[in-house]
Amino acid sequence: MQQITTSNVTINQEPMVELPHDLYIPPDALRVFLEMFEGPLDLLLYLIRKQNLDILQIPIAKITNQYVTYIQAMQTLNIELASEYLLMAAVLLEIKSRILLPRTPSTLDADSNDEHDPRQELINRLIEYEKIKQASINLNSVPQALRDYLWIDVMVEESQPEPPKIQPNDLQKAWHTLLLRSIKAQTEHHIKKQELSIREHMTNILRILKEAKSKCFYDLFDVTQGISYLIVNFIAVLELGKEGMISILLDDDKNIWVNLA
């Protein structure tokens, strides 16, 4: 506890100045301090940077002492520490001890082969984490949809969706299905084959009568259209009469009138 070098600690951006050793450091301050870090690597990088040390030449003994001091202070104050912090302390202490140990001939042999520095793995991890940390800052500065800009979505005026398009053949198909179904169902509905032209003339006559309500029989015939037209049109009038869609009347002057039923 008394080993904390408070000059490294900043609370709310204010550097903590040297305090008397007996002054109580509130646990909350240390907790806030710890929460600044994303993990042990982050804390280590902080310690290295605060002293303008070269990451490639970490004075491992010095860094280990500082790190362990923080960790012990947190533990003394019963601040819950993630296990990663403790693991890192163990790693640091192990590296430190290996560096401080006098080299035996056998370890010298091994070292001369690959120039093994026990710090190397830690340095690699620190470099990789530092890269990602800075990359994330750069990435965070790239404009993000919803945070830094909005997609443009200009209103489209409400409108009816395009109605379905059909082809004449679609009607034929529909009729087929209708026929087949009625046969399959063995219903009594017999769909008589009938000249479409007669039906068309029936519709035309009804359309004329819808306008006029009542029409002289002869006016329903366009005599310029030829004999087959006249026959079909005549059958159409009779059919309309038979089906009760029109009434055919004779007036006192023997004129034939066709009325809408």
Add this chain to the structure above:
Amino acid sequence: MSNFSYIKQVIEACLLSANDIIDLEQLHHIFDGQVSYESLRDIIEEIKNDYQFKGIELIKVASGYRFRSKPEFQSYINKLYNTKPARYSRAVMETLSIIAYRQPVTRGDIESIRGVTINSNIVQTLFDRGWIEVIGHKQLPGKPELLATTNKFLDDLGLETLEQLPPLPNIEDSFSSQKEQDLIEEYDTQKELNNE
């Protein structure tokens, strides 16, 4: 960039990114009241002119301003989404074919041919499309309406007269053919937009 041009760009960005109608009050607020209502109105007028020959336009509505796509380009925008064309349901197609081939017919006729009661939505769909009309009433109790196809129906199908409709199939032929059977199944399974 002049102050005016900057304000104009800000207003443009706000109006275009808003999925809503924006009023002068709101625009006044975003500049902390530092831009007069008169200037705001002038700038909006300028923006309106800027978009005269663009695909969208700025319109004034009762509660403020908003951009919209020009209605004349509507069909293209629809096309972006409608990769699959809309289709009529089997019920609509059968009803239409009965009216087309057997006109004039009553709803009762349609029911008796299809063997099911008719849903008024189906006939309404065809009325709405302008493809059928009432051309009279049958002399029967209740005076049922007589339905027939219209000229618009012929126009939309690219026909001059009803006689140009494909001829009605012969029952015996169509019944025996497997192809027809397949047709029906295809028809049955197709996604139906207008359900009965």
Add this chain to the structure above:
Amino acid sequence: MSNFSYIKQVIEACLLSANDIIDLEQLHHIFDGQVSYESLRDIIEEIKNDYQFKGIELIKVASGYRFRSKPEFQSYINKLYNTKPARYSRAVMETLSIIAYRQPVTRGDIESIRGVTINSNIVQTLFDRGWIEVIGHKQLPGKPELLATTNKFLDDLGLETLEQLPPLPNIEDSFSSQKEQDLIEEYDTQKELNNE
């Protein structure tokens, strides 16, 4: 109005109101393939230039083209809605960076780089945003999932390819630079809405 100008307006209307990123294929489709890809590209380039001094801009992203409000005006737009857009926490951004720069990676890889156990909420946040996806499994005990970024991630960052991401810093050279230090402090103090 010339044909070219008409096509340009249609494309503009579609890009501005499509509610989605639009690719060349879709634009080709709305003209029934009657406008060549080359012409479409030229027109898009022209539209891009047209909006140089406007409040919005047309950008090309991984999935196609879309208009966006210029980031420089975002503070005004926030004021219009009276909202402060959410920011991701450092933990989320670091995790995202590892996935973006080192993909494909397992959760274990992320843990070993960050030196802490991964909080499942962080990865879930990125999944929910549609920025990352599982693209396979590593041949290891437990078959851990391999995570990678999606096209939506690039789209939302206004990028076309991963190569357009800011380059990874060279730590060996720049470690002692004060600039980095400042950056990090700025980062630390920023308001973080998305916490672990």
